[in-house]
Amino acid sequence: MSDARLYLFDDDTARGFEPFARTGPVGELLFGALRQRERAERVLGLVCAGHLVGADLAGLSEPGAPGCLVPDEVDDARPRVLLNSRVVPDDHQGSADLDPSSPARLTVDGRHAGWVLPAGVPLPADPGATEAGPTDAPERALPGRWIDHVWTLMHEGPERTAADIPAYFPESRFVLTEGVHAEGTDRISLGRDVAVEPGVVLDARRGPIRLGDGVVVRAFTRIEGPFFAARGARLLGGSFAATSVGPHCRVRGEVESSTLLALVNKAHDGFLGHAYVGRWVNLGALTTNSDLKNNYGTVRVWTPAGRTDTGLVKVGCFLGDHVKTGIGTLLPTGCVVGAGSNVFGSGLAPAYVPPFSWGGPQGLDVYDLERFLQTTERAMARRDVRLDEGTRRALARAWEASRAEREAPGA
Structure with missing residues (x-):
């Protein structure tokens, strides 16, 4: 082959x-x-x-x-x-x-x-x-x-992580720094050049833990398996459980049963639970989502076919690529935020934010395309990545294709 x-x-x-x-x-x-x-x-x-x-x-x-x-x-x-x-x-x-x-x-x-x-x-x-x-x-x-539903990626992610780590990242030989507390060390796998500071807890009793090449774990971080962090991720303190963190993400706070794709910046406190987060997302300090209704009922989410019952009791948020939130943003249970949106303001954000929107609980406006692209270019340059012309044109087409969603009644 x-x-x-x-x-x-x-x-x-x-x-x-x-x-x-x-x-x-x-x-x-x-x-x-x-x-x-x-x-x-x-x-x-x-x-x-x-x-x-x-x-x-x-x-x-x-x-x-x-x-x-x-x-x-x-x-x-x-x-x-x-x-x-x-x-x-x-x-x-x-x-x-x-x-x-x-x-x-x-x-x-x-x-x-x-x-x-x-x-x-x-x-x-x-x-x-x-x-x-x-x-x-x-x-x-x-x-x-x-995979028949997008929420399957979130809901079944921890179980898949538990199966993937022993299959694709077998046990590695390592010596932990003095002051690092580990439980279930036979289920912990470390890549090359991993730095784990004293004061970190690695608890693999409920599932395996894999820290990829170049991962940095700062003091006062607690990690509970199943947990996966890809190359270059930086875990900056807090509690992480049943979560997958993509390459070069910066994560802090409380994160549970979630998946973060590449280059996500969540460098501050705040809760993220039962969430699926796209590339280049930047979450402002204390951004928090709800993942459970107060009547413990199943959660409905927006889909292109209309609002759909997931059949799940715990569903947090789905944040598209290049989404940004302001300080203290509150996201309701089952929240869907379209790509390129900038969400901010006091109170609960809308349950559905169309792509390339600007605003929050007080109302949504259109995020001007050129301003969005300028901000995206600056954000990517901060990570030494260039916004190439092919990607720029694809994002512009996505902005134009989502115009009807932003103009729909109630959007």
């Missing part, structure tokens, strides 16, 4: 995974200790060459990740494996040994999941349609499951 290339595609369901899908591919969302793309690469033994997500995201790039492509950019001179980005392959044994010389229709749990396309076979117009590929392709079943 070394000559074959992997491509992840978003189907219509994945494109509805708001508030994240408008500004990024679902294949780059973190589930447990791996992004969907990383998991597929490991299980299939292939390198992902790109995400097929539609023209609106074409040209968008993320540090350390393959870009978003249109079909014409896919090289059909090589064998290709197309896999739905919502598939969670469950084979922890490594490569699935697909034969790239013969076409095949991939299924997971009895549902169409993608294609194996030998060199020269045209790319299906719709990889998610069973009738779009080679008509004579035999079926090949892969072990795994599906």
Whole structure:
């Protein structure tokens, strides 16, 4: 399979995974200790060459990740494996040994999941349609499951982390600094150049803990497994439990049963519970979300199809990429904040904030596109990342495509 290339595609369901899908591919969302793309690469033994997500995201790039492509950019001179980005392959044994010389229709749990396309076979117009590929392709079943709702990424993230760490990050040899208190050390895995200061508690009795390369843990931090922190994350004090922290995040306060994607800045106190937080989010000091209704009922959340009952009692917030909150922002149970929004003001924020909005409890206005892009460019430069033209254009298309949501009655 070394000559074959992997491509992840978003189907219509994945494109509805708001508030994240408008500004990024679902294949780059973190589930447990791996992004969907990383998991597929490991299980299939292939390198992902790109995400097929539609023209609106074409040209968008993320540090350390393959870009978003249109079909014409896919090289059909090589064998290709197309896999739905919502598939969670469950084979922890490594490569699935697909034969790239013969076409095949991939299924997971009895549902169409993608294609194996030998060199020269045209790319299906719709990889998610069973009738779009080679008509004579035999079926090949892969072990795994599906993510059917965006809140699954939050709700089942800790369980997935508990399974991922021993499978992909086995026990490592390390010596903890004197003054670090550890329970269940046989379930703690540390990468290279990890710095854990005295006064830190690592409690792996309820689940494994993985601290990736270059992670820094400041004094007076308590970590309870299952817990994952990716490379370069900085844990600045507080209590963290059942949480996945993406690369180069800065996190402080109380965080429970949550997932933070890359480059999130939560460097101050405040509670974040049962939340899923996008890339480049900046949470002002004491930003706090509610994750439980006072009648202990199930939580309804906004989706592109309308408000939907999650069936879950604990649901915090879903914050899209580039969201910013002001000091002391309060987010209600099941809050959804669209990408690029700036939320501030006293009182509870709206339960749904459309993408690229400016305001809070006292009312929402439109976040001017040029001002948003200028701020985004400055924020990224602070982390030595450049806002390239492809990403700039993709964000501008997302701003324009969400205009109707901002102008809808009640928005």
